[in-house]
Amino acid sequence: MDSKNRAKWACFGEIFEAVAQQGIDELDAVEALLAALRNGLRAYGYRRQFTFNESGKVERLPRDIYPQPVPVAIWRDSGTPKGDLTSIWQDDPEEPEVWISIDWVSGAVESLDWELTNFEHLRTDFSAIRIPRKEADHLLSDLAGRPKKRAGRPLGPSSPWEKEQVAAALRMIDGGDTRPATAIATGLTDTALIGKALESQQRRLTWGIKTALTGNAKNSANNKRD
Template identity: 80%
Template sequence: MDWELTNFEHLRIDFSAIRIPRKDAEHLLSELAGKPKKRAGRPSGPSNPWEKEQVAAALRMIDRGDTRSVTAIALVLTDSALTGSKLQSQQRRLAWGIKRALDAEAKNSVQNKRD
C-alpha cells in the first residue's frame, strides 16, 4: 500500500510476477522491443568439401596407427593460411567432425553387432 502525499489518499499498488525460463524471457522481451530474431550460426562440424576431405584424411591417419589426440590431428590438418579465430574455428570444426566419425564407426563396429 502507498499514500498520495498531496492529499493523503490511499493508493493501492499491486505487483505480480511469473517465473519463466531465462531464454523464454529474453525472447519475449526482444519481441516486445521489436528487435530482430537472432539467426542460428554456422552448423557444427565441417561445412565445406575441403574440410570434409580433411576429416577423411584424419580417419585414414588414425587407421594407419596415428595415436595423437583428435585435436592434435585437427591442428595439423587445418589450413596454414588461416590465423587467429578463423584458425581456431576451423580446428574445432575438424576435431568435431573427426570425433563424430569415430563415434559413428564405434557404434557400427563388428563387436557391437548381434549374430
C-alpha cells in the first residue's frame, strides 16, 4: 500500500496512542468506538480463517492479502468492553462453542462460529484493524470535547435584504455612480450594525456588487455581434 493511501486510514493502535497522549479516558474511547462500529462505521483488517479436523487447526488458503471488512455482527455481539480494554463474549461460559474476543489496543479480533454450509467450526481472525482517518479524527475530537467546525457564512449576500441592497447598488451604478464597489457597499449597510457584524456585511455586499458587475460585463461581451 502506498503512503498516500495509508494516510487515509487510522489503525486502532494509532487511535489509542492518541487517546493516551490527549489524556482521554481509554474505556470511554473504547465504548465510543464500539458504538460507532455498531452504528455502521466500517472497519477493515487482515483476515485469516481456519477450520478444524482430526489433526487440529487448518488454515484456509489462499490467505487474504488485502484488508477485508470486519462484519458488523462482530461488533454487535462482542459484549461489554472491560477495564483492560478487551471484550469477550461466549455462548456458554462453561463450554463455549461460539465466541468473540477483541483486543482493542492492538486492533485484533478472534472469533469462532459455526459455518452453516457444512456445519463445522470456522475461526476468523482479523489483525491491524483500521477505520477511515477522517472518522478517527471526528471520534477523537468528540472525546476531547473540541467544538465541531461549522461552515462559514456565504461570501455574498445571505438574506433577501442584502440581495436588495446589491440590486440598489447596481441601479446606482447604472445611474452614473462611479464610486468603488466598497464605497457603495459601505453606504448601503445596515446602520444598526457595528464592529465585526458591520464589516462582515460590507464584505458580502461588496462581493455581491463586484460579482454582479463581472457577470454583466461577461454577458455584454457574449452578446456583442460583429
